[in-house]
Amino acid sequence: MASWQRPSSSQAGRRTDHRRALAALLPCLALLAAGCGRADDRVPTDAPTAQPANAAGATLDAGDALCMPASAGSLRARLQGAIEAEIDWGEGTEQCLGGVRPQGDGVRLLYKGEAPGAGRLLVVLGIAPLRPGESARNVPVNLTVVREGAGEFFATRGQDKCALDTVNQVALEGEPRRYRLEGRGYCTQPARAVGGDGAVLLSRFDVVAIVPEAP
Numbered sequence: 001m002a003s004w005q006r007p008s009s010s011q012a013g014r015r016t017d018h019r020r021a022l023a024a025l026l027p028c029l030a031l032l033a034a035g036c037g038r039a040d041d042r043v044p045t046d047a048p049t050a051q052p053a054n055a056a057g058a059t060l061d062a063g064d065a066l067c068m069p070a071s072a073g074s075l076r077a078r079l080q081g082a083i084e085a086e087i088d089w090g091e092g093t094e095q096c097l098g099g100v101r102p103q104g105d106g107v108r109l110l111y112k113g114e115a116p117g118a119g120r121l122l123v124v125l126g127i128a129p130l131r132p133g134e135s136a137r138n139v140p141v142n143l144t145v146v147r148e149g150a151g152e153f154f155a156t157r158g159q160d161k162c163a164l165d166t167v168n169q170v171a172l173e174g175e176p177r178r179y180r181l182e183g184r185g186y187c188t189q190p191a192r193a194v195g196g197d198g199a200v201l202l203s204r205f206d207v208v209a210i211v212p213e214a215p
Helices: 009-030 062-066
Strands: 074-081 085-089 107-115 119-127 136-147 152-155 162-171 178-187 191-193 199-212
Touching (some): 074 107, 085 107, 107 199, 119 162, 119 199, 136 191
Antiparallel strands (some): 074 199, 107 119, 119 136, 152 191, 191 199
């Protein structure tokens, strides 16, 4: 059996430099090919940050880390533009648990699945102002669409382009502090590429999700 040898000072130095370079790079992974530090190209708060690439260069699945399993849910929507697809993610599709937005000012819904002709997508809807358990009308929505494996983000970057006509939440029997959310909405303007070209319009969408109160 080969004996263990202490790394040389030059090898240790290279490893330290590599770790420092990686640490410096991680904050920039949320900016997709637009260059670090450009505020106008930052990914919206509702969106997942871009994931580091594996050894083969493929982007890791951002949705897996964000999608906590839920007992029910669905997304039905029409995407037009850079992504052309009719989404019907209901029974038989893995559902994600909703939650409070990172800013604490609303609800965030997550959906992921395969879209015919478009590959694997992650759709994030930030709904505010709205709290778990509330029902309302004409609620602004921030939209982010991610084409997983390709590192493509599309975002409305604001809550003036999409809205929910109606959103209703009902307490779940036997599941304290959890609500079934149902809503119907639309977008008047598209989600535009972050750090790239193209846009995606979600002209109409229907959502069902399970949303817990903040811990």
